[in-house]
Amino acid sequence: MLVYSTRFSLAWSILGNVRTNLFHVLRRLSVEDHDIDNIGLLLTEYLTNLLRHANGEGASVCIEMFRSGGKITLSIKDQTSFNDSLDNKYNECDEESSSSDAPHPLKEGGMGLDLILGLFPSSRYFYSDGVNQFELEVSISNERKPHIVIVDDSESSILLLTTYLNEGYDVTSYKDPSKALRALVRNPPDIAIIDMMMPEMAGDELIDLLRTHEKLSQTKIIVNTGEPNSAAAQRANGLGIHALVQKPVTKAQLNQLVEMLLSNNLRDGQSTQSTSTAETFKMGNINCFPRGAVNTKQSGDMLFHFPTSTGDLLILCDVMGHGASASVYRDRLFGLFNGMIVSGVTGAANIVKRFADAMYPGNFTADSVVSLLCIQVTDQKLTWVSAGHPAPIVLSPNQVTFNQDRVQPLTGLMEYYEYTENVIVLDDTTRVLLVSDGVYENIDKQLLTATNIKSHLEGCSSCTNSLNSDKVHRKDADLVNCLWSNSLSLLSQASDDASVVLLS
Incomplete structure (x- = not known):
């Protein structure tokens, strides 16, 4: 199943954004940190090779991810010159593995090609349907569930929402918005469900503070309020929330909304083109x-x-x-x-x-x-x-x-x-x-x-x-x-x- 796809014109100025988007998507897919780091190294090496050695400036690049069972397949497709050196590395590795049980050594490569092969020995590089294709596979961690934080001063509301979400999600709740803010910044969740009317800090004020932290840029915010037409709710809506639900929300409504937002999370950053300065x-x-x-x-x-x-x-x-x-x-x-x-x-x-x-x-x-x-x-x-x-x-x-x-x-x-x-x-x-x-x-x-x-x-x-x-x-x-x-x-x-x- 396709879970992520992005297409962009290759340029040096865009590599940072590509890496950042990939990090957030892989984290949402519960890929282990060491695999995320290795993919980041590989992606940087692969794309910089396209720019330096394959006439890649301005070329169209497509990155896709597919999920099947407990595996994620990452595919990079580009229309640059075919990299014969990388293809030869894979052929050398195939010959060595057929004649020896010794692993392929990670050596200093003139274009970092040994790094690519050393990080993911089972990856593939080939030409098909008019484009170069690079594929690798990583496992999904079974440990991480989507993390949802509830911020509400009402014990009964917290109990109700937690009961609705106790299957399949890691749920944390806070009655104090200030404590919630510190916890959210320290460990950004996938979704935050925030009450509007709280005595210590209004919900829209908390949301405004959350939006100043880059680490929380991928956290989806649901406002849970008994007064959806109130001035506070309207202010919150203007701060870039992702959904507003009226109390009392049903279990079916909440779970459907959460699943939709988690699905959208994987597709955030589909357009990697950013507002940027010129290359030169x-x-x-x-x-x-x-x-x-x-x-x-x-x-x-x-x-x-x-x-x-x-x-x-x-x-x-x-x-x-x-x-x-x-x-x-x-x-x-x-x-x-x-x-x-x-x-x-x-x-x-x-x-x-x-x-x-x-x-x-x-x-x-x-x-x-x-x-x-x-x-x-x-x-x-x-x-x-x-x-x-x-x-x-x-x-x-x-x-x-x-x-x-x-x-x-x-x-x-x-x-x-x-x-x-x-x-x-x-x-x-x-x-x-x-x-x-x-x-x-x-x-x-x-x-x-x-x-x-x-x-x-x-x-x-x-x-x-x-x-x-x-x-x-x-x-x-x-x-x-x-x-x-x-x-x-x-x-x-x-x-x-x-x-x-x-x-x-």
Whole structure:
């Protein structure tokens, strides 16, 4: 039975969204975390191979999942050039297994093909019906039932709903909305059933708080109320709930609704195309390659580009937290920066100083902190100011310069501070790398971003080749794509937003 299907045009900017959607779907299907992590690694390797080696840019890709008994079959179909190297790996594995009982070794592959085969030895790669197809199979865990949380101050309502749902579901109940909120964020359920009229906190207020947490973005919300036409119920409806039922709901009504929402959960994210920045855009003579969280609106990493009369202005912000909970500040920040530019404020230091004035004493973003990197681009010159944000990293064939000693204080912490500007001049051999602090810290949280990046650049032959080559679009794209794809964390791990931007 088909349980999930999505189709998209392949691009670097969309890979993060594909991974995130896949994570939520696999969790709903009760696939074990280690299998989810391995599928995430495989998917990243497979799709990046299509982009790098199979003329995959813009190609149509279809991902489908089928459930049969206790098994899930994942199928990836694409219309790129057939990967003979991957096909040969499978043929080699077949020959080895027919002549020896030894398992196929996981070796360093030029395109990560051994990784793909090593993670799922029983997977298949073949050409059929005019498209390339890749298939693998994983088991469904028998342990996990769909998790439903009931939030209601009435003991009798909780007892009734729990009785209705006690077969086939893992049901938890809370009479205190504040305790429920903490529990929901800690362990997001599949469905939350929320009463409207509660003395400690109204249901619509609780729903509003839930919607600020990215971890709860896939939780379906059912409002259970005795007054469906009340103002509170109407407000809740405007907050993006999934269903509203009137008390007393019957067992048949509730179970039918729950089954429908759980079925819809598997099909969420069918359209993987997201509102994103371009793969590349130009600022005068400089190409900008944004990758990672800055390519989606649902993140705390934000990249703003403003063409001005004195050159292009590039602002990279990192809001404390990540995902949807941090992205709520995007429109506010864009409006603030745009207002400065329209009113004639120029220069990186002046922009940051005005922003600091707006932030002090910390009331602009209420409960959040914003680190900021502002760059004025004029011809080949980058004039920059960092306020608590990782500094621009200068990449040249024989040297990497991190500039971290030039980072200045976060905005909003002090009333008066004079921010000073720094200058980088791009020549024929240098490139500039901008990163958010989630890059590589997702992989090793004990090491600083700079240490992780330096380690990767020293050990990666692909990046070394790009840095030693002439600055052409393809080599720059290879460099930034490699840096970004190698910074990805395991799917099951909670991680900070991570972004990489290359200027060349």
